[in-house]
Amino acid sequence: MSKSDSEAQMSFELHSAARLLRRNFDRRAREHGLTRSRWQVLWHLARQEGLKQAELAENMDVAPISLTRQLDNLEQEGLVERRRDDSDRRCFRIYLTEAAQPALTVLRELAQATREQALEGLSAREVDQLQKLLGRVRQNLSRDEK
Amino acid sequence: MSKSDSEAQMSFELHSAARLLRRNFDRRAREHGLTRSRWQVLWHLARQEGLKQAELAENMDVAPISLTRQLDNLEQEGLVERRRDDSDRRCFRIYLTEAAQPALTVLRELAQATREQALEGLSAREVDQLQKLLGRVRQNLSRDEK
DNA sequence: GGCGTATTATAAGTATGCTTATGAAATGGT
DNA sequence: ACCATTTCATAAGCATACTTATAATACGCC
Numbered sequence: 001m002s003k004s005d006s007e008a009q010m011s012f013e014l015h016s017a018a019r020l021l022r023r024n025f026d027r028r029a030r031e032h033g034l035t036r037s038r039w040q041v042l043w044h045l046a047r048q049e050g051l052k053q054a055e056l057a058e059n060m061d062v063a064p065i066s067l068t069r070q071l072d073n074l075e076q077e078g079l080v081e082r083r084r085d086d087s088d089r090r091c092f093r094i095y096l097t098e099a100a101q102p103a104l105t106v107l108r109e110l111a112q113a114t115r116e117q118a119l120e121g122l123s124a125r126e127v128d129q130l131q132k133l134l135g136r137v138r139q140n141l142s143r144d145e146k
Numbered sequence: 147m148s149k150s151d152s153e154a155q156m157s158f159e160l161h162s163a164a165r166l167l168r169r170n171f172d173r174r175a176r177e178h179g180l181t182r183s184r185w186q187v188l189w190h191l192a193r194q195e196g197l198k199q200a201e202l203a204e205n206m207d208v209a210p211i212s213l214t215r216q217l218d219n220l221e222q223e224g225l226v227e228r229r230r231d232d233s234d235r236r237c238f239r240i241y242l243t244e245a246a247q248p249a250l251t252v253l254r255e256l257a258q259a260t261r262e263q264a265l266e267g268l269s270a271r272e273v274d275q276l277q278k279l280l281g282r283v284r285q286n287l288s289r290d291e292k
Numbered sequence: 293g294g295c296g297t298a299t300t301a302t303a304a305g306t307a308t309g310c311t312t313a314t315g316a317a318a319t320g321g322t
Numbered sequence: 323a324c325c326a327t328t329t330c331a332t333a334a335g336c337a338t339a340c341t342t343a344t345a346a347t348a349c350g351c352c
Contacts, residue, residue: 181338182338183337183338208338208339208340211339211340212338215338215339234347234348235346235348236346
């Protein structure tokens with residue numbers, strides 16, 4: 001296989017693998033009544049709470065306006081909370097509520113299951129290698145992301 | 147790093163890298179007036195023409211109905227063609243027109259540029275390794291895709 | 293050969309994301 | 323202190339994808 005072909009193949013595999021990983025998780029999440037856009041918000045909040053909407057949107061890689069509606073819904077259902085910032089009355093700080101904890105537990109289990117399936121048959125060394133190579137690709141691409 | 151952490155990290159990198167790759171290409175394509183959904187159709191057709199809409203949709207990983215509208219637009223602009231199948235009057239076979247060729251040339255160049263940026267600093271051997279590892283992940287996940 | 297089922301494309305309605313515009317509040321230069 | 327600029331959240335309108343339903347045609351079992 002020529003260098004250029006191998007590179008093209010790599011793009012294809014990268015795309016496919018990521019799509020399948022997402023899908024696999026989606027399928028599991030859907031069985032629990034969690035839709036993609038919903039679990040993504042919860043997932044990011046579990047990593048870090050108290051962000052402004054704009055910051056959270058940046059983290060999630062969606063436009064702030066797109067997050068607004070998701071938060072509207074999640075807030076209505078009592079899973080997240082908008083708290084006014086004391087020092088800047090323009091913005092809110094976003095927090096999870098206690099009611100969100102059960103969903104998070106489920107999400108963590110689903111993520112684990114998906115990963116196990118994805119990495120079946122790969123040695124710890126190979127997983128590590130894959131992670132490092134992907135990390136370099138990511139850095140190459142994120143250089144000019146702003 | 148524990149095994150489980152390393153695995154979680156891998157999912158994150160995979161997701162990120164794929165997203166950035168897509169985005170990088172999108173940004174380039176957009177400068178040429180090509181939107182995501184449009185170039186995806188053209189791209190897949192360049193690989194293989196003459197498919198039924200349902201088959202093409204399956205390849206592209208979208209629902210058939212979603213493809214219908216894209217084809218409506220692309221057909222209107224004369225970039226693709228729906229040809230009736232002789233032996234099955236229910237279905238169309240989809241083909242690119244001559245008018246689509248310039249766009250495809252541009253797409254190929256953009257893809258090349260994106261790949262070069264993504265893989266900067268990786269040796270041919272590393273690219274190959276990455277491709278093979280991703281291939282295994284893909285296979286693990288695509289087993290139960292249907 | 294004939295009828296039930298499957299397949300193909302599409303339509304209607306809904307969800308979700310984006311671009312662009314807007315109002316309120318903060319910030320910075322002078 | 324004042325005005326221009328920036329930032330934050332949201333609104334309106336559009337693009338795109340999905341779920342579910344439907345009409346036309348093909349297929350398969352008996």
